[in-house]
Amino acid sequence: MFDWLHEMFSYTFISRALLVGMIVSLAAALLGVSLVLKRYSMIGDGLSHVGFGALAIAMVLGAAPLAFTIPVVVIAALILLRLSETSKIKGDAAIGMIATAALAIGVTVLSLAKGVNADISSYLFGSILVMSRDDVTLSLALGGAVLILFVLFYRRIFTVTFDEAFARATGLKAGLYNTLIATLTAVTIVLGMRLMGAMLISSLIIFPALTAMRLCKSFLRVTLTAAIVSLVSFFIGMSISYLLSTPAGASVVLVNALFFLAFSLIAKLRTRVQ
Amino acid sequence: MALLSVKDAAFAYDGLVVLSGVTFDVNPGDYLCIVGENGSGKSTLMKGLLRLVKPVRGSIRLGEGLSQDEIGYLPQQNLTQRDFPASVKEVVESGIRGKQLFLSHADRQRAQDMMDLLEISPFKHRSFMELSGGQRQRVLLARALCATGKLLLLDEPTAGLDPVVARDLYKLIEKINQEQGIAIIMISHDVHTAALYASTILHLRQTPLFYGKPDEYLNTYHGQCFAGGVCDV
Numbered sequence: 001m002f003d004w005l006h007e008m009f010s011y012t013f014i015s016r017a018l019l020v021g022m023i024v025s026l027a028a029a030l031l032g033v034s035l036v037l038k039r040y041s042m043i044g045d046g047l048s049h050v051g052f053g054a055l056a057i058a059m060v061l062g063a064a065p066l067a068f069t070i071p072v073v074v075i076a077a078l079i080l081l082r083l084s085e086t087s088k089i090k091g092d093a094a095i096g097m098i099a100t101a102a103l104a105i106g107v108t109v110l111s112l113a114k115g116v117n118a119d120i121s122s123y124l125f126g127s128i129l130v131m132s133r134d135d136v137t138l139s140l141a142l143g144g145a146v147l148i149l150f151v152l153f154y155r156r157i158f159t160v161t162f163d164e165a166f167a168r169a170t171g172l173k174a175g176l177y178n179t180l181i182a183t184l185t186a187v188t189i190v191l192g193m194r195l196m197g198a199m200l201i202s203s204l205i206i207f208p209a210l211t212a213m214r215l216c217k218s219f220l221r222v223t224l225t226a227a228i229v230s231l232v233s234f235f236i237g238m239s240i241s242y243l244l245s246t247p248a249g250a251s252v253v254l255v256n257a258l259f260f261l262a263f264s265l266i267a268k269l270r271t272r273v274q
Numbered sequence: 275m276a277l278l279s280v281k282d283a284a285f286a287y288d289g290l291v292v293l294s295g296v297t298f299d300v301n302p303g304d305y306l307c308i309v310g311e312n313g314s315g316k317s318t319l320m321k322g323l324l325r326l327v328k329p330v331r332g333s334i335r336l337g338e339g340l341s342q343d344e345i346g347y348l349p350q351q352n353l354t355q356r357d358f359p360a361s362v363k364e365v366v367e368s369g370i371r372g373k374q375l376f377l378s379h380a381d382r383q384r385a386q387d388m389m390d391l392l393e394i395s396p397f398k399h400r401s402f403m404e405l406s407g408g409q410r411q412r413v414l415l416a417r418a419l420c421a422t423g424k425l426l427l428l429d430e431p432t433a434g435l436d437p438v439v440a441r442d443l444y445k446l447i448e449k450i451n452q453e454q455g456i457a458i459i460m461i462s463h464d465v466h467t468a469a470l471y472a473s474t475i476l477h478l479r480q481t482p483l484f485y486g487k488p489d490e491y492l493n494t495y496h497g498q499c500f501a502g503g504v505c506d507v
C-alpha cells in the first residue's frame with residue numbers, strides 16, 4: 001500500500017526537494033509566528049518578489065543562483081524593515097512598490113534573454129526539478145543556521161515580539177532582533193523560493209502561524225504547533241503532488257489552507273461547547 | 275546620591291518641544307506620582323527616563339549603582355496586542371534580564387516568587403489575553419518586578435479598571451514600595467489616590483506646575499483644580 005512512498009524517495013530530485021523543503025517549512029513556520037504577530041507578514045511577501053527579480057538576473061548573468069540572490073534579498077529585507085518601522089501606512093505602500101517593481105524586472109529580464117522564457121512559470125510557481133547537489137548542501141547549512149539561531153534567541157524573540165517598548169526599556173536591543181528576524185526570513189525565502197515559487201513561498205510564513213493561533217494560547221505552543229503543521233503540510237502536499245501530478249508548491253499551499261480551515265472549525269466547535 | 279536625578283530636562287518630537295524645565299530626584303524607597311492632563315508630557319518624561327526618547331536639553335543621571343537595564347517598566351496600555359498568544363508565565367518570565375540565553379532555575383524561581391507576590395500563580399498557565407483588565411495589569415507588574423529590585427516605572431497602571439480593582443492594585447503597589455523598598459514612579463489620573471500613597475507629587479503641563487509633598491499639593495491652586503475643585507484653566 002505504501003509502495004508509492006518508497007518509490008517517491010527513490011527519485012533523487014524528489015528526495016532533495018523533500019529535504020530542502022522540510023527545513024525551509026520549519027524555518028518559515030518559526031519565523032512566521034513572530035512576523036505575523038508583529039504585523040510584518042507583508043515583508044515576507046515583498047521579499048519573495050525581490051527574490052524573483054534577483055533570481056532572474058542571476059540566471060541571465062549565469063551567476064550562482066543562491067550566492068547571488070541571498071545577499072540581494074537580505075539587503076532588501078533590511079530596507080523593508082526600516083520602511084515598516086518608520087511609517088506604518090506608507091511602509092505598506094512602499095513594500096508593494098518595491099515588490100511589484102522587482103517582479104516586473106524579473107519578468108522583463110527573463111523574456112529578453114533567449115531560451116529562458118519558457119521557465120517563467122516555474123520561477124513564479126515553483127519546480128522540484130531545480131536543485132543541484134551544491135544547492136542542497138548550502139540550503140541545509142543555511143536552513144540549519146536559521147533553526148539554531150531561532151532556538152538560541154527564542155526567549156528574546158518572544159520578549160521583543162510581545163512588547164517592544166518594554167524590551168527596549170529593559171535594555172534589550174530590539175532593533176538588533178528585528179534585524180535578525182528579517183535576515184533569517186530573507187535567507188529562508190530564497191532557499192524555498194525555487195521549490196515553492198515566488199508567488200507562493202510567503203504562504204509558508206503566514207499559514208502555519210495563523211493556523212496554530214486558532215487553537216493555541218501560549219507562544220511556545222503556537223510555535224511548536226506551527227512547526228509541526230508546516231512540516232506535515234509540506235510532506236502531504238509533496239505526496240499529493242507526486243501521486244496526482246499536481247504542482248508541488250500549490251499542493252503544499254492547499255494542504256496548509258485545509259489545515260487552517262480544520263483548525264478554525266475546531267476552534268468554533270470548542271467555543272460553542274464551552 | 276539619588277537613584278535617579280533629572281536636571282532641567284526637555285523633550286521634543288520632530289523639533290517641537292512638548293516638555294521642558296523638568297528637575298527632580300528620586301531616592302531609594304521614594305514614591306513619586308506624576309499627574310497632569312492628557313498630552314501634558316507624562317509618558318514622554320517616563321520614556322525619557324528609560325532612554326526610549328532622548329532629552330533635547332538637560333540631563334538624566336542614574337546613581338546608587340542603578341543601571342539602565344535594571345528599571346522595571348509597566349507601559350501605558352496598548353490594545354494592539356489583543357490577540358497575542360502568550361501564557362501568564364511566559365509574559366512574567368520575559369521580564370527576566372541577563373546575558374544568558376536561557377532561563378536558569380533561579381530565574382524561574384524569581385518569576386514564580388513575583389507571581390506569588392502579586393497573587394497570579396493560580397492562573398499562570400492561562401492565556402494572558404483572556405484575563406480581566408486588573409489581572410492583566412498584575413501580570414505586567416510581575417514582569418516589571420522581574421526586571422528590577424530598585425525602581426519601578428508605572429504608566430497609568432489603573433487606567434480603565436473599575437474602582438475596586440484599581441484600589442487593590444494601588445495597595446499591591448504600596449506593598450511593593452514598603453516591603454521591598456523599591457522606589458516607584460507612577461503616572462496617574464487620580465490625584466486623590468496619588469496624594470494618599472505617594473511621598474512626592476509632580477504636576478506637569480508642558481512644564482512642572484508643582485513639585486512637592488502631597489498635602490501641600492492639595493492646598494495649591496493646581497492641586498485643588500485637578501482634584502475636581504472649581505477652577506478656570
Ligand SMILES: Nc1ncnc2c1ncn2[C@@H]1O[C@H](COP(=O)(O)OP(=O)(O)O)[C@@H](O)[C@H]1O
Pocket residue numbers: 287288292310311312313314315316317318319
Ligand atoms: N511619538 C510621538 N510623536 C509625536 N508627538 C508625540 C509622540 N508621543 C507623544 N507626542 C506628543 O507629545 C505630547 C505629550 O504626550 P504624552 O507624553 O503622551 O502625554 P501624556 O502621557 O501626559 O498624556 C502630546 O502633545 C503628544 O501629542
Ligand SMILES: [Mg+2]
Pocket residue numbers: 316317318350429
Ligand atoms: Mg500617557
